[in-house]
Amino acid sequence: MFEDKNNPKEIENLGEFGLINHLTSQIKLKNPTSVKGVGDDAAVIAPSKNKQIVVTTDMLVEGIHFDLIYTPFKHLGYKAVTVNLSDVYAMNAVPTQITVSIAVSNKISIEALEELYEGMLLACEIYGVDLVGGDTTSSNSGLIISITAVGEAEKKEIVYRNGAKENDLICVSGDLGGAFMGLQLLEREKQIFNENPAIQPDFSGYDYVLERQLKPEPRQDVIEMFKELGVQPTAMIDISDGLSSEVIHICTQSGVGCTIYEDKLPIDPLTVSTAEEMNLNPSVCALNGGEDYELLFTISLEDYEKIKEQKRVAIIGHITSDKGKYEFVSNGDTVHELTAQGWNAILKKEDEN
Amino acid sequence: MFEDKNNPKEIENLGEFGLINHLTSQIKLKNPTSVKGVGDDAAVIAPSKNKQIVVTTDMLVEGIHFDLIYTPFKHLGYKAVTVNLSDVYAMNAVPTQITVSIAVSNKISIEALEELYEGMLLACEIYGVDLVGGDTTSSNSGLIISITAVGEAEKKEIVYRNGAKENDLICVSGDLGGAFMGLQLLEREKQIFNENPAIQPDFSGYDYVLERQLKPEPRQDVIEMFKELGVQPTAMIDISDGLSSEVIHICTQSGVGCTIYEDKLPIDPLTVSTAEEMNLNPSVCALNGGEDYELLFTISLEDYEKIKEQKRVAIIGHITSDKGKYEFVSNGDTVHELTAQGWNAILKKEDEN
DSSP states (O other), rough: OOOOOOOOTTHHHHHHHHHHHHTTOOOOOOOOTTEEOOBBBSSEEEOOOOOEEEEEEEEEEEETBBBBTOOHHHHHHHHHHHHHHHHTTTTOOOOEEEEEEEOOOOOOOOHHHHHHHHHHHHHHHTTTTTEEEEEEEEOSSSEEEEEEEEEEEEEGGGGOOOOTTOOEEEEEEEEHHHHHHHHHHHHHHHHHHHOTTTTTTOTTTTTTHHHHSSOOOOOOOHHHHHHHHHHOOOOOOSSOOOOHHOOOOOOOHHOEEEEEEGGOOOOHHHHHEEEEEEEHHHHHHHHHOOOOOOOEEEOOGGGGHHHTTTTEEEEEEEESSOOOOOOEEETTSOEOOOOHHHHHHHHHHHOOO | OOOOTTOEEEEEEHHHHHHHHHHHHTTTOTTEEEOOOOOSSSEOOOOTEEEEEEEEEEEBBBTTTTTTTTOOOHHHHHHHHOOOOOOHHHTTOEEEEEEEEEEEETSSSSSHHHHHHHHHHHHHHHHTEEEEEEEEEEEESOOEEEEEEEEEEEEGOOOSOOOOOOEEEEESSSSHHHHHHHHHHHHHHHHHHOOOOOOOOOOTTTTTHHHHSSOOOOOOHHHHHHHHEEEOOOOEEESSSSHHHHHHHHHHTTTOOEEGGGGGOOOHHHHHHHHHHHHHOHHHHHHHOOOOEEEEEEEEEGGHHHHHTOTEEEEEEEEOOTTOOOEEEEETSSSOOOOHHHHHHHHHHHHOO
């Protein structure tokens, strides 16, 4: 199926089945719910008793979601899996299996694909998930990765986006804006390199924001914390497109409004300094940057005592009964309207200033 | 997310969320196991009591798996779904949900995407399946469709590829080679059209083979037949890559050999006449053509009486104990070795003759 004439010993000679076998031969199923993995018409899963199944899928396209100039294949594989697991955790469920489909152009070597799968299997191992199936095909242009993740939870544990109620506290795990600053840094160095290939990028001191962009970790620990503390969030979503956008998703689906406070936004000092270095407003980056893969959730007031000492959680605002009214209170106590701008808007705005 | 500068009223203005909403707004969940569909971080499924879940995924890439020159979008959507359902039926399971991810270049209009989804939702309706989630993104080049299908069956009903035993009968549903002849016809007319756009393609009389290629139906009826007759196949696979290749998959995984008889191969008269018109051997097309999406299965001898009167099933050979020996007995009683050639080999061979 692959037709790389320049590289006959590589992908072409293995063929589609050979390639799948080659990439998946080392997989051993570990999750007790995985009955049958790669190698039949479908994978077979035995759901745990009384559990519901969650299914989520994401497609990553070269040139749109990732740039192979600065994305190592192993990191790419790791991230492709973790962004899907993040969606499973956002349902308050535990991921159990993934399937992986890839379309590969002939410019990609078998070694690169091996690294991609190494990254995917590392994420599977860390988060207790089995890779149980998929599809491998050729592409006329670029690499496309489509991953479907399956998870499970008891019916009463599952958290939707539509359960936020008036006076609920709005909480977020970890810190925000770092992944976006990592991306800006990579793009800046790429541009410098393109203009003068003799200048090697210098990333020293920026490890944290680069890692936030290239190797995000889904918040398994937060889901476990909920179980330990006996907290059931009223609504939850993971932050892939930016805090503003996700808060508005929760409010829209719950039929409520919100107030978010700028001085409560959790932002890492390195995110702040990197943003300032690039003449960007750190709060705007935190609100609209995206790709943080933190969990945004609401809890009822009565759970406040349980969660207030948790350092990994910041309470950033509360839910109001004003349906459709999304308030952002800035450090100067000015009230702004919160809008889902996305990162294009950040850069455009800064550009205009 | 979409950046079609030439077509600002179209996809770009809707944005990713708008596009997903637009395409999925009419979906009503019908399958009793579907708890939550599009609109949250993940879909939620409540598996029926005591059932196992099967999961399968396929990726279709423009220019590799389909040619938009002669593939109507509605047919493409329909086929993208049915080829996945075929994999579910090949496990002797009943499909219940699908997720759909698409990457779309800016040359594709919203109307085209609507037709694509119309075809997908038609297939969902006919086969009792819900579209419960997915992802929509932009692509720098071409259309990519990645579908994951979920199904369920009791543990004891599920049929794997590895259960074929010596003396089992090898059976196939429907007829073979038609989809391949349909493809050859479309490719021939495309070439004529490219050479002289004034000549309009004439497909009259070829309906059956064209439909086999453009709008394949998965064999739900065969799975229902098994239940009615009380037949449990010992091994099963769907024919996507060609009979030879699939027989060999069953034999390899079951650790057995096989004998297939040319005079037992079910081939439609139109497939025969179209093949002859193109100087192709109909049996070779049936063996290696692929994309028929028929079911290939083995049954134990004691089920012969139950199945022998079924017109939709042909018994084409039997399983032997000669592991790794795959025999094809031609009409002249000559014994050939069966190999998984794929359709490239057919065309090359005919070309050399």
